[in-house]
Amino acid sequence: MTATAVQDSIPAHVPPELVGSFNFYTSEQMVPTPMGDPQAATSVLHSGPPVFYAPNNTRNGEGTWVVVRAEDQRKVLQDGVTFSSNRRLFASALGEDWPLIPLEIDPPDHAKWRSLLNPLLSPKRVVAMEPIVRERAVEIIEEIRRSGNSCNAMDDFCLPYAVSVFLQFLGIGTENLRTFVDWAMDQLHGAPDKRTAAARRFIAWLDELQAERRKRPSDDFMSFVTQAEVDGRRMTEHEVRAMSVLLLVAGLDTVAAAVGFDLYYLARHPEQQTLLRTEPDRLVLAAEELLRAYPTVTPTRKATVDVELAGAPIKAGDLVACPAMTANRDPAEFADPDSIILDREDNRHVAFAYGVHRCLGSHLARREIVIGLEEWLARVGPFRIKEGTTPITHGGFVFGVKDLILAWD
Amino acid sequence: MRIRVDGAKCQGNARCWALAPDMFELNDEGYMEEAVIDVPDGDQEKASRAVRACPERALTLIDD
Numbered sequence A: 001m002t003a004t005a006v007q008d009s010i011p012a013h014v015p016p017e018l019v020g021s022f023n024f025y026t027s028e029q030m031v032p033t034p035m036g037d038p039q040a041a042t043s044v045l046h047s048g049p050p051v052f053y054a055p056n057n058t059r060n061g062e063g064t065w066v067v068v069r070a071e072d073q074r075k076v077l078q079d080g081v082t083f084s085s086n087r088r089l090f091a092s093a094l095g096e097d098w099p100l101i102p103l104e105i106d107p108p109d110h111a112k113w114r115s116l117l118n119p120l121l122s123p124k125r126v127v128a129m130e131p132i133v134r135e136r137a138v139e140i141i142e143e144i145r146r147s148g149n150s151c152n153a154m155d156d157f158c159l160p161y162a163v164s165v166f167l168q169f170l171g172i173g174t175e176n177l178r179t180f181v182d183w184a185m186d187q188l189h190g191a192p193d194k195r196t197a198a199a200r201r202f203i204a205w206l207d208e209l210q211a212e213r214r215k216r217p218s219d220d221f222m223s224f225v226t227q228a229e230v231d232g233r234r235m236t237e238h239e240v241r242a243m244s245v246l247l248l249v250a251g252l253d254t255v256a257a258a259v260g261f262d263l264y265y266l267a268r269h270p271e272q273q274t275l276l277r278t279e280p281d282r283l284v285l286a287a288e289e290l291l292r293a294y295p296t297v298t299p300t301r302k303a304t305v306d307v308e309l310a311g312a313p314i315k316a317g318d319l320v321a322c323p324a325m326t327a328n329r330d331p332a333e334f335a336d337p338d339s340i341i342l343d344r345e346d347n348r349h350v351a352f353a354y355g356v357h358r359c360l361g362s363h364l365a366r367r368e369i370v371i372g373l374e375e376w377l378a379r380v381g382p383f384r385i386k387e388g389t390t391p392i393t394h395g396g397f398v399f400g401v402k403d404l405i406l407a408w409d
Numbered sequence B: 001m002r003i004r005v006d007g008a009k010c011q012g013n014a015r016c017w018a019l020a021p022d023m024f025e026l027n028d029e030g031y032m033e034e035a036v037i038d039v040p041d042g043d044q045e046k047a048s049r050a051v052r053a054c055p056e057r058a059l060t061l062i063d064d
C-alpha cells in the first residue's frame, strides 16, 4: 500500500498519535525472513502506546487496534459481549456467511456448544489419548531416521504428526495422511485461490464423513457430534460442518508451528538441547516457556459498542487484535521477558488465549508438544540446522517457520 | 489457608490441576466449580503457586 492509501484507510476517530507504523503482516520480521525471530521483534511495541492502531493488519488488509499488554488483553478476551468474535472469517473467504462453532459464537450461546465439546478434550480425556499420540510420534520419527540423517522438520515431522493425531481424534485412519498434509498446507499458507479450493475440499470431505457416520456411527468425534443434542434437538448438518471445519483449522497448523519453533530454538541452542535430552522431566515446564516465547496466534475481536481501552477510543465495529506475542513479553507480567528461561515458574502465558474461547484443544496440544519433543530428542540425537540451509520465519495470521532443515550425525 | 474458586471466571485452563491434581478437582468438562478449598498443612507453597498459575485470575488465597 502507498502512504496515501494507508492514510485514507484510517478511520476519522483514530487520533493520529495512536496510528502505529507496525503491523503483523508486512513489517520487518513479519514478512518471510531468513533466520528471523518474529515473536521477539514484537517486543518493541511495549515502548509505544498500550493500544495503537495498525492499518493493514489482517489477511485482507483491514486496519485493527492492537492491544499490547497482557492485562488489557485479558479485559478484551474475558468480555465477549463488548468484544465479539462473530467475524465469520472462514465463511466469508468462500463468499458465504455462517459462524465457525464455537469460535465465532458469542456468549451466552457460546456456552452450550462449548459444554458439548469440553468433555471430548478435557485434561483427563487427553491422558487417555497419550499412548496413541506417542505411537504416532515414534512412527514418524523412526521413518525419518530410516531415510537418512537430515529432514525438513515441518514437512516431514511437525505437520504429519499434527495431522495424524488429528485424524485419529476424528476417528479415521492415516492412509490419506499425505493428501491431508498437502490440503492443510494449501489451506493455511497457499495463495488466496488455493486456500479457497482447499477449504472447499475440506468441507466436501467432512460432509462425506458426516453422512457416513450418521448412517453407521462408531465411537469417534464425528459420530459423537452427529448424535449429540443441543437445545433438546440433534445438531443440523450445517452445524456439524461448522464445528468440524473449525477443529481442522484450529488444531493442525498451530501444533505444527509450535513444535517447529521449538525445534528451531533447540537446533540453535545445543546446551539446552542436551539438558532436555538428558533430563526429559524438564520438558513439561520447558514447553510452557517455549509457548510463551513462541506463540503463533492473534485472537481478534470486533467491538460491539463504543468503548475506551487504555486511552484508545474504540468505536463499535472496529477490529481489536490481541497478539499473544506481545502479552507473552509484557514486562509487567514476566520478569526478563525476552530471555528464554526453560524452568520459568509462574508462567501465565496466553498462547491459548483467555476467556470463554480459551483454546479447546490446549490440553491435547500441550501433550502433543511435550511428547513430540521428548521422542524427537530421545531418538534423533544432537541435531542442528543443516549447513548451507536457511530457515525462513514469518508473522501473519499464524506465525511460522519453514525450510527448517535439520541434520544429525 | 484456603483457596476461593470463582467458578464463573474459570475457563478450564487446568493449570492449577497440573500443579496440584489432588487439591483441584476438575469436573467432567475440565473446569473448576465454585468452591472454597481447604489447603492441607504443608501444601501452602504448592497452593500459592497454583493460584499464581491461573491465567484467568479465578483463584484467590484466603490466609486465615
Ligand code: HEM
Binding pocket: A085, A101, A102, A103, A104, A114, A121, A246, A247, A250, A251, A252, A254, A255, A258, A296, A297, A298, A299, A300, A351, A352, A353, A356, A357, A358, A359, A360, A361, A362, A364, A365, A366
Ligand atoms: C499449540 C497449539 C495451539 C495453539 C497455540 C492454539 C491457540 C488457540 C487460541 C489462541 C485460541 C483462541 C482464539 C480466539 O479466542 O480467537 C484457540 C481456540 C480454539 N482452539 Fe486452539 N490452539 C492450538 C491447538 C489446538 C488443537 C490441537 C485443537 C483441537 C483439537 C484446537 C481447537 C481449538 C478450538 C475448537 C478453539 C475455539 C474455542 C472456542 O471458541 O471456544 N486448538 N486456540
Ligand code: SF4
Binding pocket: B005, B009, B010, B011, B012, B013, B014, B015, B016, B017, B024, B030, B031, B032, B053, B054, B055, B056, B057, B058, B059
Ligand atoms: S487454572 Fe484457573 S481457569 Fe484453569 S482450571 Fe484452574 S481455576 Fe480454572
